[in-house]
Amino acid sequence: MSHSRLEFFDALAARASAGVLGAYSSSFSLATALLGSRERADIRALYAMVRVADEIVDGVGAEAGVDVAACLDAYEHAALAVMRSRFSPDPVLHSFGRTARACGFEEEWVRAFFTSMRADIAPRPMREEDFGRYVYGSAEVIGLMCVAIFVRGVEVAPHEREAMWASARRLGAAFQKINFLRDLGEDAARLGRRYYETPLSEEAKARIVREIRADLAAAEPGLALLPPRPRRAVA
Structure with a gap:
C-alpha cells in the first residue's frame, strides 16, 4: 500500500x-x-x-x-x-x-501550560494565588489533556466527563506537589525556584502531605470512570 x-x-x-x-x-x-x-x-x-x-x-x-x-x-x-x-x-x-x-x-x-513555563524563566517567591495558577498550568491541564486522550471516541455523559476532569486536576496537583517536595533543594540551588518556603518547617511539610493525601483521595472517584486500559495505566 x-x-x-x-x-x-x-x-x-x-x-x-x-x-x-x-x-x-x-x-x-x-x-x-x-x-x-x-x-x-x-x-x-x-x-x-x-x-x-x-x-x-x-x-x-x-x-x-x-x-x-x-x-x-x-x-x-x-x-x-x-x-x-x-x-x-x-x-x-x-x-x-x-x-x-x-x-x-x-x-x-x-496557554495555561505555557504561562506556567514562563513563570520559571524568572522565578520569584510565590504567593498562594500564584502557586495555584502555576500548579494548574504545569500539572492540572496535563491531566485534562490526558483525559481527553483516554476518552477519545468513547461515549461519555457530561457529568462523567466533568468528574474525570476534576479528578485529573486533583491527581495532577498531587503529583506536582510531590515533585516539589522531592526536588526542593535542587530547584532552589540550581534553578533558583522556590515553590515552597525554604527551609521547610516540619509543620509546613505535614500540611503539604495532608494536601497531597486529600488530592489523591479526591481523584479516585473520577479516575474509576476512565476506560479500563487507561484506568489500569493511571493506577
Missing part, C-alpha cells in the same frame, strides 16, 4: 515523539505499554511537546545562548498554530497537533 508524503511525515513525527519519551523517561515509557496503541501514541505526542518546553526553560535554552523567553514564546505560538493546522515542520509539534485536534484539546489548556 502506498502512502502520501503527509502520511509518511505523520509516521516520522510519531517516531520522533516516541524517541523523546524514551530518551527522557524510561519508566514512563514502560508505563505507556499498558495503554492501547492509539492512546500510547497520543500520550507520547503530548509528553514530547511538554518535554521540549521544559527543556527550553530548564537550562538548554540558556546553555545554547538563545533568548529563552523569546524561544518559549515562539514555541507556544507554533504549538497553538498546529492545533488549527494539518502540518508543522517540527516533527514533535506536528505529532502534538494531530493529537490535539483528534482529542479536542482546548487552547486555554495549552
